[in-house]
Amino acid sequence: MTKPNRIPMLPQAGNRQWSASVNEKSVSKSIPSDAVLLDVLRDRVGTLGVKRGCDMGTCGCCAVLVDGEPRLSCLTMAAEVDGKKITTVEGLADGHHLAPLQETFTTYGGSQCGFCSPGFLIVASALLEKNNDPTDEEIKNAVEGNLCRCTGYQPIVDSIRAAGKILRDGKEATNPTDPHSNPHPGFKGDDS
Ligand code: FES
Ligand code: FES
Secondary structure, three states: OOOOOOOOOOOOOOEEEEEEEEOOEEEEEEEEOOOEHHHHHHHHHOOOOOOOOOOOOOOOOOEEEEOOEEEEHHHOEHHHHOOOEEEOHHHOOEOOEOOHHHHHHHHOOOOOOOOOHHHHHHHHHHHHHHOOOOOHHHHHHHOOOOOOOOOOOHHHHHHHHHHHHHHHHOOOOOOOOOHHHOOOOOOOOOOO
């Protein structure tokens, strides 16, 4: 008796070469052609600052910038952004110096447990890039797709408003010699 031909229910995706600029570094990886950007960034590129919250487009934790525009990486196919410039939360700081938004999220209480912070920081950075003097209403509209279980949201609005002021005044977030600007204050460098 001959066996009937079976059609697999879940055909395997082939692999494809995927290249992008992630936080100003060129990366090239062999990935399944149906890979989701969030999985590629966390599991293949190693940018673990991109958080997996709901995995279904409702929490904003996984937001990244694609060519400067915020996108939910859990709802983006990696193939769609092949060749593009991707910025994750790791790409916002300037070396050891926090970006103004990162600094104000710490000083104004916009980050508490911190799980939601990468998504808020990414979305807020896109807002301030276009408008560094937003009203509270504009800030709230910008972050309406981001959920936070800790802060009650007002400290996040305050943090974003304060970062806008730093950007307008053209100041650095902190004095570079201030130990708060160094995320590894115990590390004294090679000649210690
Ligand atoms: S993990 Fe993408 S929106 Fe929640
Ligand atoms: S700081 Fe904990 S979820 Fe926002």
